[in-house]
Amino acid sequence: MTLNGAVEPxxxxxxxxxxxPECPPFAHWLPDHYPDRWARFHSLPGSKRYPDSEAEYAIVLDRHYTVLSELNPGSHLLIITTEWTDTPKTTPQRWPRRSEVAPTSRHWRTLIEEPDEEPDFRSYTQLYAEARPWQPGTIDILLRAVADDEISGVLLGPPNLGWLYHPYDGGADVIVSTRAERDELKARHHTWLSDHPAGL
Structure with missing residues (x-):
């Protein structure tokens, strides 16, 4: 990371x-690869999926920033956003909203989630990265876009990638360094957990 927030791919x-090492940077794969270090928190009371008022958006943002602040990114927050293309090239983009909420991000890498698919049907995952000075409120636009399912596949973390935070429409998956840290986090925010036996 450079001083202006650029990330060297x-x-x-x-x-x-x-x-x-056990998982490429597909955000939705992480819970299966690190189940003993994973927690999922829901964004709204009653596990409601989508906010439909400013009061509910405020709850969504407060829950995200509460957990992120406890995880403590340090001076900068690493932001990884995702796009999908029909070819290895980074354009044309299917979801232009991604570049609107993360305009300073740089292309990081291209991945293929299903390499065995026929070439004509392959989808290429394009990952972009940037680092922004950290403080609560710094990614409001991005988190609101995630809450509205306008973008997906977002990953957040500290510059050293010591933990990972994947906000999605309805909540967030958190992967931390130890099971004990995971358990402490869940205990602090037990009312945000799902009633589902698998924690989903």
């Missing part, structure tokens, strides 16, 4: 492979 790839 090769260095980020090496860091990811060192910190999270």
């Amino acid at each position: 090769q260095a980020l790839s090496q860091l990811w492979d060192r910190k999270w």
Whole structure:
């Protein structure tokens, strides 16, 4: 990471492979690969999925920022956003909203989630990364877009990738460094957990 928040793609790839060797950076794969370090929190009371008032958006943002602040990114927050294309090239984009909420991000890497698919039907996952000075409120627009299902596949973390935070429409998956840390986090916010036996 440079002083202006730019992220060097090769260095980020090496860091990811060192910190999270069991899983490529597909946000929705992480709970299955790190189940003993994973917690899921819902964004609204009663596990309501989508906010429909400013009061509910305020609850969504407060829950995200509460957990992120407890995880403590440090001076900067690493932001990884996702796009999908029909070819290995980064354009045309299917979801232009991504570039609107993360306009300073740089292309990081291209992945294929289903490499065995026929070439004509493959979808290429394009990952973009940036680092922003951290403080609550710094990613309101991005989190609201996630809450409205305008973008998906977002990953947040500290510059050293010591933990990962995946907000989605309805909640957030958190992957921390130890089971004990996970359990402490769940105990602090037990009312935000799902009633589902698998924690979904």
